[in-house]
Amino acid sequence: MDRKTLFRIEMKKYLLFLFTLFGCSVGFAQSFEGTWQGSLTIQGMELPLVFNLKYDGGWTGNMQSPKQSNAKMPISKIKASADSIYITVDPIGLSYAGKLSADKSFIDGQIKQGGLNAPMKMVRQTASNAVKSIELVRTQTVNAPYPYDALNVNFENTVDKVTLSGTLTSPKEKGRYPAVILISGSGPSDRNSSFYGHEPFKVLADYLTRQGIVVLRYDDRGIGESTGDYKLATTGDLSKDALAGLKYLRKQANVDPKKVGIIGHSEGGLISLLLAGQRVAGLDFIVSLAGPALKIDSLMILQNEAVAKSVNQKVSQQEIQRIKRNYKIAKSDMSTEKAFAEIMANLKDIPGSQTPEFADQIGVLITPWYRYFLKIDPVPFIRKIKIPVYAAFGGKDIQVTAPENAESLTDNLPKNSKSVIKIYPEDNHLFQPAKTGAVAEYPEIPVTLDPTLLSDISNWIKKL
Structure with a gap:
């Protein structure tokens, strides 16, 4: 129907149409209001999610993962139209698209985050079915005030035009100190590498800085306060972000330019091996924590x-x-x-x-x-590494198995009197002391990082 025809519609009929449409939208908006909960099963572990939705002329809400944390994260965007709803939580790169059932008792939809794309049905939360928040016992929490300087900083990946936002922690006393940049594992991570109420990168940065080491940790691109789109990023893209951080770190007045390195976990450890194998300028040592050393x-x-x-x-x-x-x-x-x-x-x-x-x-x-x-083979890169390497593996790691990966490093890493390859027998992939190493144990363990590992890394860096 053309525009002239539309304008000839009788005003009464047109207003009735608008009223009907508006009434339908409001009705469904009221149907979406409330608290909804669903559940995902990831590697044998059940992960409940709760969405609190409110409509008052506009949508607001928050999301909670009761088995991970008591915190409620603000929802970035809620769009409801007729019987469909779309929710995004930008800081963690999560989205949910669903459709309300005919009887309005549940929402059937899909949840996406990073590589995860899975169905999730949500039902209204009631007193009888509500998931209780777990009592999170965490023995290594880090809170202000700190005995060191902690600054929020930004640095640029000029190649991809991405701004990375992070925290730089430094000893208060003047001087030149060893320095490291922390690179997280696969999946969208904030600067603390937060999971299940743990903040391993904050714990690691706190420990190292107290030992006289400057530490830079940052939000992955598109996560937290960093720009860019994590969903489109490859390991190569994330490597460029790490290089930008390395360049920024070397410019700091209190950093010893001959002792600047990378500490990477899992995919971050892989990135550290790849960059070391490329012999990038300004990289003096690496610490690979559960970093893959085999063809992926x-x-x-x-x-x-x-x-x-x-x-x-x-x-x-x-x-x-x-x-x-x-x-x-x-x-x-x-x-x-x-x-x-x-x-x-x-x-x-x-x-x-x-x-x-x-x-x-x-x-x-x-x-x-x-x-x-999947195309990455780190072995050719490992064979070209000339700088000192500290490689740690968890004996109970089921994601980057210790025997095979440690053996690959032993066989392929050029001999260097300062390099160390060590397996921590009781640790899982996250370097928590574990019973079996199963993913389901991660939220139950109160220790964030093995204290022996923290001490070993710090002592190794200081002796370089």
Whole structure:
């Protein structure tokens, strides 16, 4: 219908149409108001999420993860239209899109964060079904006032035009000190690398700074106060962010220009190995915490087997071959659409694998980050490292298994009297003293970082 025709609509009829539309929208808005809760299962661990939604001419709300923290995070955007709702929590890169059931008793939708793309049904929270917040016992909390200087800073990745926001901690006394930049593991992380009420990077920075080491930690791109889009970032992009931080750190007046290094965890440890192997200027040493030292597709096979074992399951040889085929497809130069179709075809024998819900979960395999990540082989880089390396692995780590990765470093890292490769027998992937190393234990452990590890890293850096 053209514009002239629209203007000829009778005013009474037009106003009635607007009133009906407005009344429908308000009705559904009222239906979405309230407290909703859903649950995800990640590597055998149940993770409840709670959304509190309020409409008063405009939407406001907050989100809580009761088993992780008592904190309520403000929701960045809520958009409700008819029976559909879209929610984003920008600081952690999370979004939820759902549709209200006909009887308005539940919302059926999809939740996304980083590589996660999974179905999540939400029901109204009542006194009887409410998930209770856990009592988080954390033995290494760090609170102000600090016996050192802590400044909020910004630095630029000029290549990608990204501004990284972080915290620089330094000894108060004048002088030149060793300095490190902290690089987080895979998945969107804030500057403290927060998880389940723990803040490992804040604990690490606090310990090292008290020992006379300058520390820079920062929000990943697109997370917290940093600009950019984490969802589109590959390991290569995150490496450029780390290089920008390294450059910024070297410019500080209280930093010893001959003792500037990287401490990276998991993917961050991998990045430290790759940059050291490229012999980038201004990098004097690295500390790799559970950093992969094997071809990533091989590492992921080991991870699949270890994670399955941790929940009393076993991956059959047939399943391993299917996983390898998926990785081969994801690593190829096929278009995203072609790769997705090939992976779905490879999974056709699995009951229920051709549903939209299953397809959404498989989508992580064709994200830019995952396809780039699977292609990485750190071994050629490790063989070219000339600077000192401190490599630590958790003996109960099921994500970056210690025996195979430590052996790869032992075999391929050039000899250096200052380098150390050490396994902490009782530690999990996060370097918490653990019973089994299973992911489900992470929130239950009160220790954030193994105190022996903290002491070892600090002493090693100071002796360089």
